[in-house]
Amino acid sequence: MTDAFLAALGGVTEPYTLLLMAIATFAGIIAAAIPGFTITMAIVLTLPLTFSMPPMQGIAVMLSVYVGGLSGGLFSAALLGIPGTPSAVATTFDAFPMARSGQPGRALSLGLFASFIGSLISIAVLIVAAPPLALLAVKLGPWEYFALIVFALTIIASLVGDSVLRGLIAGLVGIAIATLGPDPIMSRERFTFGFELLTAGIPFLVVLIGMYAMSQLLSELEPSPARQEGASESLIGGDMRPHLLEVMKSTLLKPVNVIRSSLLGVFIGAVPGAGSSISNLVAYDQAKRASKHPESFGKGEPEGVVASESGNSSTVGGSLIPLISLGIPGSPADAVLMAAIMVHGISVGPRLILDHPDLVYSMFIAMAVASVFMLVIGVVMMRAFMRILNVPKYIVVPVVLACCAIGTYTLNNRLSDLYLLAAIGSIGYLLKKLEYPLAPLVLGVVLGPIAETNLRRAFQTSADWTLFFTRPISALLLALAVVSVVYSVYSYVRQRRLMAQRAAEADQKGPFQDSASQE
Amino acid sequence: MERKNPDAALLPTLQLASYAVFAVGALLMASKAGSLPASRWEPMSAGTFPQLVFFSIAVLSGAAFVFEIIKRGIPRTSFKTAWQRFAGLQRVWINLALFVAYMAAMPKAGFIVSTFCYLFAAQLYLAPKRPLTVVVALGVALLFSFGPYYLFADVFSIYLPRARW
Numbered sequence: 001m002t003d004a005f006l007a008a009l010g011g012v013t014e015p016y017t018l019l020l021m022a023i024a025t026f027a028g029i030i031a032a033a034i035p036g037f038t039i040t041m042a043i044v045l046t047l048p049l050t051f052s053m054p055p056m057q058g059i060a061v062m063l064s065v066y067v068g069g070l071s072g073g074l075f076s077a078a079l080l081g082i083p084g085t086p087s088a089v090a091t092t093f094d095a096f097p098m099a100r101s102g103q104p105g106r107a108l109s110l111g112l113f114a115s116f117i118g119s120l121i122s123i124a125v126l127i128v129a130a131p132p133l134a135l136l137a138v139k140l141g142p143w144e145y146f147a148l149i150v151f152a153l154t155i156i157a158s159l160v161g162d163s164v165l166r167g168l169i170a171g172l173v174g175i176a177i178a179t180l181g182p183d184p185i186m187s188r189e190r191f192t193f194g195f196e197l198l199t200a201g202i203p204f205l206v207v208l209i210g211m212y213a214m215s216q217l218l219s220e221l222e223p224s225p226a227r228q229e230g231a232s233e234s235l236i237g238g239d240m241r242p243h244l245l246e247v248m249k250s251t252l253l254k255p256v257n258v259i260r261s262s263l264l265g266v267f268i269g270a271v272p273g274a275g276s277s278i279s280n281l282v283a284y285d286q287a288k289r290a291s292k293h294p295e296s297f298g299k300g301e302p303e304g305v306v307a308s309e310s311g312n313s314s315t316v317g318g319s320l321i322p323l324i325s326l327g328i329p330g331s332p333a334d335a336v337l338m339a340a341i342m343v344h345g346i347s348v349g350p351r352l353i354l355d356h357p358d359l360v361y362s363m364f365i366a367m368a369v370a371s372v373f374m375l376v377i378g379v380v381m382m383r384a385f386m387r388i389l390n391v392p393k394y395i396v397v398p399v400v401l402a403c404c405a406i407g408t409y410t411l412n413n414r415l416s417d418l419y420l421l422a423a424i425g426s427i428g429y430l431l432k433k434l435e436y437p438l439a440p441l442v443l444g445v446v447l448g449p450i451a452e453t454n455l456r457r458a459f460q461t462s463a464d465w466t467l468f469f470t471r472p473i474s475a476l477l478l479a480l481a482v483v484s485v486v487y488s489v490y491s492y493v494r495q496r497r498l499m500a501q502r503a504a505e506a507d508q509k510g511p512f513q514d515s516a517s518q519e
Numbered sequence: 520m521e522r523k524n525p526d527a528a529l530l531p532t533l534q535l536a537s538y539a540v541f542a543v544g545a546l547l548m549a550s551k552a553g554s555l556p557a558s559r560w561e562p563m564s565a566g567t568f569p570q571l572v573f574f575s576i577a578v579l580s581g582a583a584f585v586f587e588i589i590k591r592g593i594p595r596t597s598f599k600t601a602w603q604r605f606a607g608l609q610r611v612w613i614n615l616a617l618f619v620a621y622m623a624a625m626p627k628a629g630f631i632v633s634t635f636c637y638l639f640a641a642q643l644y645l646a647p648k649r650p651l652t653v654v655v656a657l658g659v660a661l662l663f664s665f666g667p668y669y670l671f672a673d674v675f676s677i678y679l680p681r682a683r684w
Contacts, residue, residue: 048671048675048677049675051675051677052674052675052676052677163583165579165582165583165586166534166583168579169538169541169576169579169580169583172572172575172576172579173541173576175572176545176548176569176572176573176576179552179568179569179572183565183568185561185565186558186560186561186565188555188556188558188565190552190555190565190566190569191548191551191552191569214618218611218614218615219611221610221611221614221645222608222610222611223607223608223610392646393645394641394642394645394646394647394652394656395642395646395655395656395659397614397641397645398614398637398638398641398642398645399638399659399663401614401618401641402621402634402637402638402663402664402667403663403667405621405622405625405634406630406667406671406679409625409630409679409680410671410677410679413677413678415625415626415680418622418625418626419622419623421622422618422619422622422623425615425618426615426619429611429615431537433533434530434533434534434537435530435534436537448572451568452568455563455568456561456563456568459561459562459563460561460562463562
């Protein structure tokens with residue numbers, strides 16, 4: 001154990017690795033700071049650069065982009081009032097008013113320091129939670145694993161998007177895409193329709209790049225005059241000094257907010273599908289409820305910035321818990337991390353921590369180091385980031401699309417993957433326009449083969465299908481899957497009733513009262 | 520109520536169409552999965568799992584279609600509305616067309632030439648029409664076509680596609 005830890009420490013703290021991690025953290029912050037460029041895109045585009053690196057170095061670089069990216073959204077949120085990523089939505093509520101009132105430096109420092117504390121707390125929880133969970137997961141049979149994936153997919157489908165049905169359909173379409181090509185047990189060719197293009201199946205990273213990056217980038221070209229044109233003109237001036245010591249003191253003297261928000265972030269991050277885009281809003285809401293002066297929230301309240309930023313940054317540790325201990329990625333970004341490990345011939349699952357403890361320890365250490373880099377780079381280069389936010393969309397969109405093509409080609413050095421990318425990207429954009437959530441679809445492609453392998457193994461072991469319902473853990477997970485769907489349908493119906501009730505009340509008040517209240 | 524407006528009814532109409540496409544497509548794929556040969560070595564054949572998945576998609580899409588109709592009725596939109604909305608996304612479609620052409624051209628034209636042409640054309644189309652933006656677009660196209668090619672070749676020993684003519 002100690003040997004593995006020391007090996008990991010030595011690997012991560014090599015000067016060249018540290019240099020690469022610093023660059024990666026910087027790149028992650030920049031990527032997330034540019035509106036329209038998401039963390040997942042940044043991680044996907046980093047993947048090909050890590051192919052030639054040793055596994056430990058490659059993963060450390062990817063995690064640095066992840067950690068940097070989770071705090072990068074803060075810059076555009078505070079300086080432009082636009083969340084650079086969905087995980088910084090709540091940050092705009094208070095960081096932007098604070099920056100507009102002449103304290104942009106303080107708003108950014110508060111967010112960066114809260115992100116730093118959030119990351120550290122999440123790493124601590126990850127170190128404590130992942131190893132025992134992995135030891136438990138090793139004992140799970142194919143029945144439990146299949147049930148676990150069903151549960152994970154129903155949770156993802158229920159949490160993302162407006163419609164549970166569309167979420168479930170998207171998840172199943174993802175699994176269906178994964179059935180194209182050779183089957184995972186006997187390698188029998190399926191659904192290729194004579195196209196050589198499909199004989200090897202559709203690589204999930206091509207689906208991920210097409211569905212996530214391409215559809216998002218194309219959406220950025222849609223007309224929205226107020227957002228696009230106003231963005232680059234509304235950059236904020238004022239006191240850009242970081243006031244870091246003062247910020248550290250004020251945050252640490254009132255630790256409850258940052259600890260509560262971080263723990264919420266870790267918990268939400270550990271639930272498949274519920275990532276930083278949810279945790280920042282929940283943490284902000286809880287901070288507002290717990291505050292003695294909730295009326296100041298939304299007007300530049302420091303506690304709001306701290307809650308949102310520690311809430312989103314702490315999801316990174318939480319989301320790695322199911323990945324390291326069960327081999328199940330909870331978000332598309334985690335799926336790319338999983339791919340980065342698998343590219344080096346290391347299988348991801350509960351045995352990861354037993355067979356490659358040095359790699360797992362290096363992930364913990366790399367996250368901690370990246371958090372330090374994030375804080376230092378963020379504070380030192382605050383002014384430079386203001387300039388970067390001005391990069392116009394007409395440069396960002398085509399350049400990142402070209403980077404997507406590079407990423408796709410370098411995965412397998414196959415030109416046919418480029419055709420797949422164009423097709424999948426176009427379909428992804430259409431699905432996005434039709435309001436199908438894309439996260440369940442992408443995770444369906446990753447989890448589908450695992451689900452099929454375990455289902456078929458279960459039947460190879462015993463033809464008795466009732467075992468899925470009689471083995472306690474499997475039965476519990478399947479019951480939880482049903483409960484998650486039923487609960488989300490129930491909350492949807494309740495929400496619609498409330499909306500109808502409010503509409504009826506507004507009608508009863510009459511048009512005169514309405515116009516009066518608007519005035 | 521919102522369905523009375525053809526503009527508001529466009530998205531529900533397209534969603535209904537998507538449910539129908541998914542349901543029919545999934546049924547066809549499920550029947551195709553059923554024709555995959557059974558295995559001697561395991562009780563489940565290679566087609567059983569896909570069949571399960573495709574049947575589930577068909578059932579859920581069918582259910583979504585029926586629920587939507589029962590709950591909100593048949594949405595009424597018009598081709599004119601659909602065309603207007605489609606035309607409003609002109610920047611997206613043209614950029615998508617440029618990207619598809621870029622992907623199609625890369626195997627023949629190679630990475631450098633195809634990337635340069637795509638980046639230059641896409642930026643010229645999207646950017647405000649000013650002399651400075653032409654210079655910026657040219658610089659960015661040169662940097663991101665030659666740069667990644669030599670970065671990947673010299674640093675990572677990964678060779679991006681070369682021209683074949």
